[in-house]
Amino acid sequence: MCPSTIESNLAKIYFPLTANPVGYNHLMVAENVLWQIPETQLLVFILSNGRHPDPFKPFQIPHLSLRYEILRSALLQWPDPEKSLPAKYAAEYGVELKLGSKNCTISRWELSFSRPLRLVDHVHYFSTEEKISLIVGADLIQRMLDPRIFSDHDLALIESSCLMIAAQRDDIDLNLTLQLIKKKRGVELTVNQMNQDLLPKKLQNFYQISSTQIRKATQAGHSLETFLPVNASLYVSQNYYYKMGKQKTHSNILHLNEFEYSCFELQKKLKEVAFKLQEHLGKRAKNGQPYRFSVVETSTGGQISQTFTSLNGASDHFLDGRIIYDKEAQKQFLDVKEFEDSSVSKTRAQSLASEMQRQSGADWALAETGMAGPPSKDKQSRKNGQCYLGLVTSTKVRYKFLQFNPFLTRKEHQLMFAIEAFVWVEKELRINC
Structure with missing residues (x-):
């Protein structure tokens, strides 16, 4: 300078x-x-x-x-x-x-x-x-x-x-x-x-x-x-x-406000990565590799399960999907009296994925636990825009940490967490399983 x-x-x-x-x-x-x-x-x-x-x-x-x-x-x-x-x-x-x-x-x-x-x-x-x-x-x-x-x-x-x-x-x-x-x-x-x-x-x-x-x-x-x-x-x-x-978009067709258009673009991306995972699971099925899975979600509120099950032929791969949002509901699901970890943590994501695989009998299970939406002046947590993913297969338990701009909207965070979940799972299955 x-x-x-x-x-x-x-x-x-x-x-x-x-x-x-x-x-x-x-x-x-x-x-x-x-x-x-x-x-x-x-x-x-x-x-x-x-x-x-x-x-x-x-x-x-x-x-x-x-x-x-x-x-x-x-x-x-x-x-x-x-x-x-x-x-x-x-x-x-x-x-x-x-x-x-x-x-x-x-x-x-x-x-x-x-x-x-x-x-x-x-x-x-x-x-x-x-x-x-x-x-x-x-x-x-x-x-x-x-x-x-x-x-x-x-x-x-x-x-x-x-x-x-x-x-x-x-x-x-x-x-x-x-x-x-x-x-x-x-x-x-x-x-x-x-x-x-x-x-x-x-x-x-x-x-x-x-x-x-x-x-x-x-x-x-x-x-x-x-x-x-x-x-x-x-x-x-x-x-x-x-x-x-309303803000005009490059499509010259849609007339959405900025929030609606952002979500529209993210939802389009979400469908694309879900379809890519489905294609990979189809190849695994033909090759005799594990391909049936279950999902447990918290902050994404069902975005992962809903998007995959909207695809034709989803039932060939998808066994079970659950939204376990409340702290007490998670205790009941995991059969614990108290938690020693944070709801947004590596261990929580791994525990949820492991239990989901056990209960559903899936070849592999994905868990998501995060905090969607911008910070609130009334809450002490500073994990907004953060998410942990857990993946359990027959041999390994893996996790991935995600962090996005904390000031995005709740819906944008939910969609971005779900997109990254599909991308990460497809990559892990392709490389390590």
């Missing part, structure tokens, strides 16, 4: 964002900057006018007044441990959050424009004799490789007049990206990468939130207090646009 050759103004830092809607992830980025750059006196949120400048992101955005009110409300309650989950966690560590009304403001200057405004517009408007300091995502820097999005003139202005403070996105190698930009576009950008490790570990989980996940959680009917302070979460959950807004 290039050191700055022109003095940058770190006392005032700008944070352009669409805020569709804002979430703890955005506020954590701002908080991180204040921890990392203590000389910062004012952080300016530049709220988008809703006209997206990227031609490859043609989606509808609610009116600025709605997004402004959500952001304003979120900032007011951000440092309050009674209203904000990150503030509550920070208090547990004995630290106070820095972002507050005295060091931040919201700019609505984009309202005066009826056209999309781009990063270079912010640079041109706000920079003077000093380089403007802007918070951006690493994904935006990656898009600077594309001349259709950032022209040579754009990059020349950014190179000469802007210091970018980059937040990590999607495992992007920022150093490699900057090297490629220098090689292919001929500019050496000034970039400081955010150090997320400055914040307590528990707070870092909030970086995994995205606006898309907040919208999908709203559409799925989840509580939003895991994603936003109390008042802002109420404002989002009560807004008709986020609950019912």
Whole structure:
């Protein structure tokens, strides 16, 4: 990353964002900057006018007044441990959050424009004799490789007049990206990468939130207090646009909201991997290998059994499927008085699979035990998005640990657990059995 050759103004830092809607992830980025750059006196949120400048992101955005009110409300309650989950966690560590009304403001200057405004517009408007300091995502820097999005003139202005403070996105190698930009576009950008490790570990989980996940959680009917302070979460959950807004898909046929479309794609994948397992079991049957199985599920709620039994010829392979969701029901199934392990654990998955094979008489048995759905402020567990799979054959007991973004919806987690179960079982049977 290039050191700055022109003095940058770190006392005032700008944070352009669409805020569709804002979430703890955005506020954590701002908080991180204040921890990392203590000389910062004012952080300016530049709220988008809703006209997206990227031609490859043609989606509808609610009116600025709605997004402004959500952001304003979120900032007011951000440092309050009674209203904000990150503030509550920070208090547990004995630290106070820095972002507050005295060091931040919201700019609505984009309202005066009826056209999309781009990063270079912010640079041109706000920079003077000093380089403007802007918070951006690493994904935006990656898009600077594309001349259709950032022209040579754009990059020349950014190179000469802007210091970018980059937040990590999607495992992007920022150093490699900057090297490629220098090689292919001929500019050496000034970039400081955010150090997320400055914040307590528990707070870092909030970086995994995205606006898309907040919208999908709203559409799925989840509580939003895991994603936003109390008042802002109420404002989002009560807004008709986020609950019912339809998004056009590439199929030009389906008109589903983001949550529905995500589940549609996952269900399609689930059927594909179930069919692949069925094909493999058919080959095993012809070769005289064990091929009949049973399934016991907890957090997937029957997704594995239902998907496989919807296939023609499923009865050739499938013996039994059970959903044992409740703790007491699991005790009864396993014939134990108390558990010494966690409900989401390697040993629980293996025990359930072993007992399922014994009771059903199957050649092999699969068990799933996980925690689906985003975290709740009222529950202490931090295993959201985690799952253990257990597989028992005539000779071995195996397990696999799964971990997905904890802020996905319950239905998405269920489908993803089920997909990975089919993929893993088919691979294990092919290689080891």
